[in-house]
Amino acid sequence: MSTAYLIVTLLTAAWIGFSGFSLLRRAPFVAQPLTEYGVPRSWWTWLGVAKAAGAAGLLVGLAVPAIGVLAGTCLVLYFVGAVITVLRARSYKTVAFPLLYLAPVVATLAVGSAA
Incomplete structure (x- = not known):
């Protein structure tokens, strides 16, 4: 396991965990x-639990x-669904927010596969 993978995974898990807790x-x-x-509502x-479980995973x-x-x-599937939800709601100005969660998960998978 590389140091980069460890750091990226810890930061991503913290970011997603915070989102789930929030x-x-x-x-x-x-x-x-x-x-x-x-x-x-x-x-x-269930969505919060899914995020928390993903972070723990x-x-x-x-x-x-x-x-x-x-x-x-x-988590990639979750946040792709979140992007679709935002787009379906026609809230184009906020589509960046689920992407800010999707990007580190993709980075974690990419760094993990390279390690």
């Missing part, structure tokens, strides 16, 4: 856009690489 506690900066995008807990992937790859792949 969603679970219904932080206004997360809840307001979800309302605007039309995401049902009944989904919010990335960390577990440091010891069990297959888990990390699976978690990273699922």
